[in-house]
Amino acid sequence: MNFQTTETIQRLWETFLQEQLASLPPDQRDAFASQFEQRYSELLSKPNGSGEEGFFDLLGLGPQGAVGFEKIGYPYVQPDFDDSIIPSQLHAAAELYFIYQHERMKIFEVVETLLRLFRLGKMRIQRGPGARGLYLLEKWRPLRYTRQDRMVAYRRAFNYGTAQAPAGAVVNRNFHRQMVGFMVAMGQYFRDLLIGEVIRGGQLIDQRPFGSVGTIQRIGLDLRYALDRSTYGNIFALAMETGHYLIQVLKLLDSPDIKKAFDANTKWDVVEIVSNRYLGGVAEPSQRAKMAESGRRILQFVADNDFKTATDPILFQSVVRPMGAHAEAWVAAYRMTPEGRGFPGVTHALNSVLGVPQAAA
Known part of the structure; x- marks a missing residue:
């Protein structure tokens, strides 16, 4: 025209x-x-x-x-800026976050410890499925990415850890602040929605959400963009290979002969016992497991949602409703971890990620 x-x-x-x-x-x-x-x-x-x-x-x-x-x-x-992302990178970032939380739970260190004990004859197993699994791991070493490789990937994608980022690589320095901000924005949205359901007084009010959609959309878009620009290179391959390796080692830890060797009932008992006995203590597995589950689901949601500005608020409410429980669960688990014990609260965290000065807030 x-x-x-x-x-x-x-x-x-x-x-x-x-x-x-x-x-x-x-x-x-x-x-x-x-x-x-x-x-x-x-x-x-x-x-x-x-x-x-x-x-x-x-x-x-x-x-x-x-x-x-x-x-x-x-x-x-x-306008196509918000659509210029590579979905496979974002899905790989979601899997990498799940892997990172298991790294913090010392899963990979526990497996390395079991390999050492098996090799030195300090663990009473010999012919069961656990012994065969340890033998195959030691023989083939299917995880080619070392701990240092993984630490560099965590640093690039999430700015977690103390590994030195490669010169010239993009580091997602604001990930944690945006992740916490998105979680609290999602939680605040449904808390406001609950308040709205209590104070509704008319037919039209009953048909629309009480919370702010724009805050979730803005933080979600920023989080998605930052992850997309920092997860190029080997992040996809590393997440895929390490994810498959994690599946196998979790099955290995659940082997009856390995559980029997440590007088354990579940694989998580094995992780706890080995961590306390050989690795200097357990690393809050309950909180990390929930953060891994809910964090991955939220990042998958961020990767697959286009966050259109003119979205129908009723439709948006229905789409994000399952994410509200994940956000609340993540925040509750995060506050129980060492780095989350100084969590300033929902309002302060949300104002921080939105750039609102504390005095004005």
Whole structure:
């Protein structure tokens, strides 16, 4: 469309919208308003030819020569920044976060300790499935990525740990602040929703959420963008290989002969006993397990959600409702870890990630 046509649509659209919505029943206005907004965006985004014609018309080099502004194509620039991400990288980051929490639980160190004890004859197993599993691990060494490789990956993707990041690599320095901010924003959204359900007083109020959608969308987009720009390179391959290795070693720790050797009932008992006996103490496995589960699910949600600005709040509420429980569970577990015991609370954390000065807050 040319500039004059587009200007006419923009000038008359609001009048048209008010007239159409006024003729609809109140309970149908929200649904049609979203459709009208989508249609309006489609009309404005229709290009005039290939897009290059408008530029040449502006210079007077087009087939019509020099023309007035009213005949030049409207310069609508399609917003695509929020869509310019690589989904596989974000899914790999979600798996890497799950792996990181198990690294903090000392799973990989426990397995290395069992290999050493098996090799030195300090563990009374010989022919069972656990012994065979340890033999195969020692023979083939299926995890080619060393602990140092993993630590560098955690540093690049999450800025966790003390490993030196490679020179020139992008480090996601704001990940933890954004992760905590997204979790508390999600939790606050559903707390506000609960308050809204208590104080509802009318038919229309009963049909919309009480919390803020924009805060979740803004932090989610920032979190997604930062993860996308820092998880290139070997992050995908490392997460895939280490994830498969983690599955196998967890099965190995659940072998009956290994559990019997440590008088354990479950694989987590084995992790706790070996950690206390050989690794200087257990590393809060209960909290880390919940953070791994809920953190991965939230990051998968962030990777797959486009966070469109004009989303229907009722639809958004339905989509994110399962994430509210994960966010609350993550925050509750995080506050029980050493790094989370200084958690300043939901309001302070949310103001921090949104850049609100404490004095103004």
